[in-house]
Each structure stands twice: as structure tokens, then as C-alpha cells.
Amino acid sequence: MPLTSKSERLKTGVSADLRVALLGTGKMGGILLQGFLQAGLLEPEQIAATVAHEERAKDISEQLGVTVGTSNIDAARGANVVLLGVKPYQIAAVTAEIKPVLEPDVLLISFAASVKTRAIEDAAGGTAAVIRAMPNTPSAVGAGVTALCRGRFVSEEQLEIAQKIFATVGRTVVVDEKHMDAVTGLSGSGPAFLYIIIEALAEAGVNVGLPRDIATLLAAQTTYGSAKMVLETGSHPALLKDEVTTPGGCTVDGILELEAGGLRITLLKAVKRAAERAKELAGN
Numbered sequence: 001m002p003l004t005s006k007s008e009r010l011k012t013g014v015s016a017d018l019r020v021a022l023l024g025t026g027k028m029g030g031i032l033l034q035g036f037l038q039a040g041l042l043e044p045e046q047i048a049a050t051v052a053h054e055e056r057a058k059d060i061s062e063q064l065g066v067t068v069g070t071s072n073i074d075a076a077r078g079a080n081v082v083l084l085g086v087k088p089y090q091i092a093a094v095t096a097e098i099k100p101v102l103e104p105d106v107l108l109i110s111f112a113a114s115v116k117t118r119a120i121e122d123a124a125g126g127t128a129a130v131i132r133a134m135p136n137t138p139s140a141v142g143a144g145v146t147a148l149c150r151g152r153f154v155s156e157e158q159l160e161i162a163q164k165i166f167a168t169v170g171r172t173v174v175v176d177e178k179h180m181d182a183v184t185g186l187s188g189s190g191p192a193f194l195y196i197i198i199e200a201l202a203e204a205g206v207n208v209g210l211p212r213d214i215a216t217l218l219a220a221q222t223t224y225g226s227a228k229m230v231l232e233t234g235s236h237p238a239l240l241k242d243e244v245t246t247p248g249g250c251t252v253d254g255i256l257e258l259e260a261g262g263l264r265i266t267l268l269k270a271v272k273r274a275a276e277r278a279k280e281l282a283g284n
Helices: 006-010 027-038 054-064 072-076 088-101 117-124 137-141 156-167 177-188 190-207 212-233 237-244 250-261 263-283
Strands: 020-023 047-050 067-069 081-084 107-110 129-134 144-150 170-174
Touching: 020 027, 020 072, 027 047, 027 054, 027 137, 027 156, 047 072, 054 067, 067 072, 072 088, 081 088, 081 156, 088 117, 107 117, 107 156, 117 129, 129 156, 129 177, 137 144, 144 156, 144 177, 156 170, 177 190, 177 263, 190 212, 190 263, 212 237, 250 263
Parallel strands: 020 047, 020 081, 047 067, 081 107, 107 129, 144 170
Antiparallel strands: 129 144
16 A cells, blocks of 8 residues: 655644654554554654564564664654553563653553553653553554543643544544453454354355355455444444344344344353453453
8 A cells, every 4th residue: 555645644633743653563563553654644754663573673674664673762762652562561661661761741652451551650750641542453454443541641632643643543432441441352352253253154154055255255245334334324233233124034033043042142241251351461
């Protein structure tokens, strides 16, 4: 996907003076980095990223044209926004490591699961502006959703910057921090649950005689289209379901099988358990 022009980038409302450090360019960090560049949010020279290994740093730098190294301190020096993409157990140590070079008005954005804003504030010196983010993997195709919660010292302008950053890879919502574990269980873990549903629908298609590639396409596109209907019409899913379910038709028999099999309650339990696990991890 080609990069947008500088004039198009300026329409995003993000300052050309913005300097972003991405500490930890793993799977999600890589998704975000490519999203920033493809959407034209930032120019390559506005970004400094880090990885653990020099060979990997060289590969990413050559591929995307950004500065990538292994020193978090070097990347964070002079940055207005620092994205923390390292493992949850590393967040406090990395934040403390870069503390000496942080700008006074720096915005720290963590997308490490379960790490609370106050823990990052404390590691950064107590009054740092910290935003906690929970993106999901469909961000890789620009169809993700990211929940954001603000720490105690975040300004409205800084929150807007975070929203613009994550809007490059999908939609954003702002929630209270008390809801972040629930977000992790629903939209963070949710893609895995939906992949199982798509896989099961495709298997069912094969079972009734469809070629596997066609069954998979039908299952995936039907899931995508149904989600798009919910988002674009604003209708409750139950109402959209009723539009498909004609009296005495095929769909109602299928729905009765779903209810008998406990699909609804199983999904509810899956999200609840994933959210509980996120809370458990936060306590570690």
C-alpha cells in the first residue's frame, strides 16, 4: 500500500513536529508501525523504533525506511510520544530505563495487557501523562478497534493525539480504566473466538457439500458483512437477525440448533473468562 503524500498526511491533524518512539516492535508494534506509515500519519523520519535483536532491527529499517535500533534510551530521547509495546512484565523496567531522557510533556502510551496507568506513572516519575491502549489484531488490515483509557495527568489534546494514532488502524473508543479487562476479554480476545466460528461455519459448508475454499469464503464474507451491517445501520443485532429469520423458514431451524447447543451462553462464558484472566494477570 503506497504512503500518502505529505499534504494528505497533514489532514490527519497530527503535527509535523511530532516525534514518536515505538519501544518493542513485535507483532502488534509492527502492525501499528506499518499502519502509521501507510495511513500517512507520520513520515519515516518522525519515528524511532526498537527491537531486541540487531538483525531484526536492520530488516525492519530496510523494509520500512525508519530508524530501528536496540537502544530504548536512544529511541525515546527527544520523543513527544512514546509507545510502549514490550511485554507486560517489562513495562516498569523499560519506563524507568528511559525516564532520564523523557521530555517534560511526553505522552506515554502502553499497549501491554493488564498494566495499569498508575504503575507506569510511578515508574516514569509520578506525574507523566499515560494512556493505556488495547488494540486487536485486525488492526493489521485497518479493521481493528482500540480502547483507550487515560491516566491522571493526560490532557484533552494528548487524548486526541492517541485517538488519531490508533484511528490509522481502525476505530477507537475511550473507556474508564475499570473496563479495560472487559475490553481485553471482548475485543482483545474476540478475534480468536470469531475465527473459531468462521472455521466452524466453513466446516459446516463442507459437510453439506461445498468445496472448502468456497465454504471458507462464504463464511468469512458473511461474518464480515454481518458485522458491517451492525456498524453502519446502528441497528440492534437482534433486529437484524429477525430480518433474516422468516416464519417457517430455514434460518429459524438453524437458530434453534444454536440455542440448543448453547452457543450464546458459551460465548458469554468465553468473554467472561478471558476478562477474568486479564484481571488475574494485572494482579501478578
